[in-house]
Every structure is written in C-alpha cells, then in structure tokens.
Amino acid sequence: MKLLVCISQTPDTTAKVSFNNDGTDFNAAGVQFIMNPYDEWYALVRACELSEATGGKVTALNVGPATNETVIRKALAIGADDAVRIDADPKSAAYTARQIAEYARSQGYDIIFFGKETIDYNGSEVGAMVAEYLDLPYVSYASKLDLNGSVAMLEREIEGGIETLEVDLPCVISAAKGMAEQRIPNMKGIMTSRSKPLSVVPPVAYDEPVKATKFTLPPAKAGVKLVSPDNMDELVRLLHEEAKII
Amino acid sequence: MVLVFAESPRGQFKKSAFEAVTYGKKVADMMGVACEVLTLGTVQDAAQLGKYGASKVLNIADTAYNDFDSQEQAAAIADVAKSRGATVIILSHSSTGKSISGRVAIRLDAGLVSGANALPTISGGAFTVTKGVFSGKAIAEYAITSPIKVVSLMGNAVKPEVSGQPAHVENITTSAAKGRIRVKSVKTQEGTVPLPEAEIVVSAGRGMKGPENWGIVEDLAKTLNATTACSRPVADSHWRPHHEHVGQTGIAIRPNLYIAIGISGAIQHLAGVNNSKVIVVINKDSEAPFFKAADYGVVGDLFEIVPRLTDAFKKFKANQ
Numbered sequence A: 001m002k003l004l005v006c007i008s009q010t011p012d013t014t015a016k017v018s019f020n021n022d023g024t025d026f027n028a029a030g031v032q033f034i035m036n037p038y039d040e041w042y043a044l045v046r047a048c049e050l051s052e053a054t055g056g057k058v059t060a061l062n063v064g065p066a067t068n069e070t071v072i073r074k075a076l077a078i079g080a081d082d083a084v085r086i087d088a089d090p091k092s093a094a095y096t097a098r099q100i101a102e103y104a105r106s107q108g109y110d111i112i113f114f115g116k117e118t119i120d121y122n123g124s125e126v127g128a129m130v131a132e133y134l135d136l137p138y139v140s141y142a143s144k145l146d147l148n149g150s151v152a153m154l155e156r157e158i159e160g161g162i163e164t165l166e167v168d169l170p171c172v173i174s175a176a177k178g179m180a181e182q183r184i185p186n187m188k189g190i191m192t193s194r195s196k197p198l199s200v201v202p203p204v205a206y207d208e209p210v211k212a213t214k215f216t217l218p219p220a221k222a223g224v225k226l227v228s229p230d231n232m233d234e235l236v237r238l239l240h241e242e243a244k245i246i
Numbered sequence B: 001m002v003l004v005f006a007e008s009p010r011g012q013f014k015k016s017a018f019e020a021v022t023y024g025k026k027v028a029d030m031m032g033v034a035c036e037v038l039t040l041g042t043v044q045d046a047a048q049l050g051k052y053g054a055s056k057v058l059n060i061a062d063t064a065y066n067d068f069d070s071q072e073q074a075a076a077i078a079d080v081a082k083s084r085g086a087t088v089i090i091l092s093h094s095s096t097g098k099s100i101s102g103r104v105a106i107r108l109d110a111g112l113v114s115g116a117n118a119l120p121t122i123s124g125g126a127f128t129v130t131k132g133v134f135s136g137k138a139i140a141e142y143a144i145t146s147p148i149k150v151v152s153l154m155g156n157a158v159k160p161e162v163s164g165q166p167a168h169v170e171n172i173t174t175s176a177a178k179g180r181i182r183v184k185s186v187k188t189q190e191g192t193v194p195l196p197e198a199e200i201v202v203s204a205g206r207g208m209k210g211p212e213n214w215g216i217v218e219d220l221a222k223t224l225n226a227t228t229a230c231s232r233p234v235a236d237s238h239w240r241p242h243h244e245h246v247g248q249t250g251i252a253i254r255p256n257l258y259i260a261i262g263i264s265g266a267i268q269h270l271a272g273v274n275n276s277k278v279i280v281v282i283n284k285d286s287e288a289p290f291f292k293a294a295d296y297g298v299v300g301d302l303f304e305i306v307p308r309l310t311d312a313f314k315k316f317k318a319n320q
C-alpha cells in the first residue's frame, strides 16, 4: 500500500494576521508556522495507521521552500517513512495542485491524502484539482476511512449529516475531524526523523490563472453594548429595533 | 453565458442553491448575458429556479447523478459549460461543491476562487472576487485571469432573491459513466437547519459545566428556530456532537445572529464565527476576550440569564 500525504505549512492558529506592501503580502515577521492541523491530525495520522496495519509506506509531500523542512521533519517524526519537497513558493491552490499532480502521476499511490482545507487560504481546492489531473475519484471532508481490499470505506460530512460511501482505489480524499486522533511525536520518532530520506524535486513551469491582488483586515467592531442581566427585554428590543435581525 | 450548478441533495434544492442562482443572475446582469442553471439527476420542481433568475434550467435526468460522485458530476458540469459556451461557472461552496469545483476548474482550464463572500467586480477584462482567508481573520481579493472563471459561493453570503417567473426546464440526454464512488447510506438530522446555512446560531462553551445543563441552550435555540453549536473543548469532551464544533478547526459560519454562551472567545474560536452579522456574548467574566468581538454583551451567570432571555424572546414573539 503506497500512501501519499500532502502537507501544507500554515501560520500558527494564534498568529496575528497582518500584511505588507500595500496589503499584497502576508507579514510573516514574528509568526510561528505549523503543519496545517487537518493535514497533521487527521490525514497524516490515518495514513500512518493504515500503513502500520497493512505494511505500507507513507510519503509526506510539501510544495514549499527549504524553510518548510522543520514541518516536513515533523511529519517524518509522526510516522511518515520518507518525504518529498517540491522546491517552490506556491502562491495559489492551482499551482500547488499542478506540482503535486505532476509528481504523483508516475508514482502509483493507492491513496492521496489532503486535509479538508488549510487554515490560511481556506481553499479546499487542491485535492479536487489533483484528483482531476490524475483522473481519480475524490471525496472531500472524509471523517472516517477504512480499507476493504481495494475499496475504501468512507464517511463524509455533508450539510446536517453523514454520508457513507465506497470508493475504488486508487483515490484521493481530504480528511476532516473524526478520521484519527492527533499524535504527539515520541522520542524515537523525533530521532529517526532526522535520518529518513527527504528528496527535493524541482517544480514544473505553470502559469497561474488566479492571483491574490489585495488583502485587508475586516472592519473592527464598533464596540460592545452592554445590557443589564436583569433586563433581557431590552436585549430583545435592541436585536429587533437596532440590529434588526429578529 | 453564466452557468450555475444548483445542487439538489436527495432531489431537493436547499437555500444554497437559491443563493447560487441569485448570485449567478447578478453576475450575468453585470456582464449583460443570460444565466442558465444546470441540475443533475432526479429533481423536484426545477422550474422554480427561474424565480431566482434562471433564464432556463437544464436538467440531466440520469438517475446515476442522484448520488454524490465528484468525478461524474464535474464532468457533466464541464461538458455543459463547454457546449453552452459558459464563461463563468457558479457553484455552492458546500460539502459537495468542495469536491467538484476544483475538478471543474481543471477540466475547463479555468481559474477558481472558492468560498466567495460577495459579488465580483467586473471592469474591462478584469474579474476580481473577494473571500475570507485566515479563517475569517482577513479578506482577500483575487483576480481571475483565465478566459473561463469558476466561483464557488460561501453559504449566507448573498440572500436568495425572487426576481422572476418559473423557468422552462430543458432535458439534456447524456448519461453518466459508471463511477468509482458508491453511496451506501445518508444519515441526516431531521428538523434542524445545518450550521453553515443557519441564520441564527446559539452556541455554548465550557461555561456550561457539563452536558446535562444543555437544556437551557436548546430551549433558547428552539424559541429562535436556531441551530445549536459549541466550542471545541465541548465537542472534544463529547458533551456535544462533533458536527456542532465551530471555529478555526471546526465549521466556519456566518449567521445573522450568533449568541455565545459561556465561551471565552479564544482566537481560534473567533476565527470561525467573527463573520456573523451580530454577535451577542453572555459571560460572567467581564474581561472575557469575546466581548471585544461582540455587538451586545451581558455580564453575568448564564444559568440565570439564558432562561430569562428565552422568556423575553417568547414574550416578544407572542406580541408580534
């Protein structure tokens, strides 16, 4: 069983978000970076569990610059067997997807995993694009994944419910809460992660059809209006007459 | 031409489909072109989409499309977009839409902006769309430079608007290939509006002390016809089901009214809810960070305040 887990590096969830150069670039100064939580907690851990159970191999892949190698080593510490870094600084989901698809095309993976979205650009796009490039079935927001021979048994989150599906391998999935439990790398994992193979692959040329042109911060709230806990009629009145939402 | 894909889970359109058609119609008007809508599988009353602005509804009635299959659905949408000469394709940024939009974009060599939160700006050849990024902490503007553009629309970003008459439904007869995805069963919670679509959300956190106390939250939600949500530790402790978890690592929502009860307002929680139009915070700690993000606040014991608020809403409703 060959499994590929595509991991992204994102600002830490507590990062203060600000922009440089007239709002065109994310201001990375002082920001801690982490592995995108969905990629780490659910996709990577489930891939490792499946590979441990069936005797497979897990490759972690990141499209990013050399500075991302700390996060890639963390994936190796959690349990990936080897890693690939496609040496580029992606600016869009489309670019990332193209790089991943070009690399994965000839590798014969049984399952390609993504997290359900990244917590920075919130696209939820890359998995679907890679699946299309490779002509593979794709299920997003999978909250459960088991294998039955060459069939993946999945649950996926839908609006107000859960859908149970079977998908023929090879396939592409994006992982959501429920698929696995977060794993803290142990000492042995951290030690071996240093010597596990990490290969660096050049990107293919690709013209992006979408470009971020400007980032802004949402308008600040005017300030909270406090209502006495003894006067809930007043709160209801405000919601009705002032906010006009009930 | 603008082509909208109107999703019809189990044959029924939901609010998100009406939003997508409303949005598609407005984009089409900006461009001075027609807005056509595609539906897949067995659908009930496809003609009603005309009321939201569809000049024509195209339906591929093959029952193979009744169930989710991102590959077959994307292929059908892209084929119709090509044969009708669509230059803008609109989908919902729903669970199914997220499986499909990226595929449609690749098939059409098109740029995709997913989760758009407003109408695009179209001037000359430039087409820009905004969306929330960094889980609601910022807004990004994207320029799509390809000739064909795909946009998926965030729930609750526009209001469905009735602007016309029921449309003519034209049946297209192509058929789906045998897919590699088989839907086995679907479980839905009946009677509640799913969180991403909810207009009023009543959400509670660790201040509730334990799952046995949720009755007052449910009473308030019922009075308001609201959907219930919770903070992450509440879901992690299994006080409430996972699908109620909102925030940066849960569901991101943008209801008209978000009532936060006994939630401190950690940055990761705010990230998923700060796009709500109006936020009411009930917390006994006047220093709780949530008050900074709130429109209205009540400082005090939630166990006293929430039942009082429910009564006040009941009284208000009775007098309406």
Ligand SMILES: Cc1cc2nc3c(=O)[nH]c(=O)nc-3n(C[C@H](O)[C@H](O)[C@H](O)COP(=O)(O)OP(=O)(O)OC[C@H]3O[C@@H](n4cnc5c(N)ncnc54)[C@H](O)[C@@H]3O)c2cc1C
Pocket (backbone or CB within 6 Å): A013, A037, B204, B205, B206, B207, B208, B230, B231, B232, B233, B234, B245, B246, B247, B248, B249, B250, B261, B262, B263, B264, B265, B266, B267, B268, B269, B272, B282, B283, B284, B285, B288, B300, B301, B302, B303
């Ligand atoms: C990577 C990462 C991702 C995360 N993602 C999310 C996410 O998606 N969503 C999320 O919610 N959290 C998330 N968190 C967790 C987040 O940091 C907070 O820990 C969490 O939101 C706190 O939940 P809470 O407000 O319910 O509990 P607490 O922080 O414990 O707050 C409880 C509040 O209740 C109030 N209270 C107590 N008793 C009463 C009473 N009787 N009456 C009135 N008020 C009372 C207290 O004053 C307090 O403000 C994430 C954390 C990390 C590290």
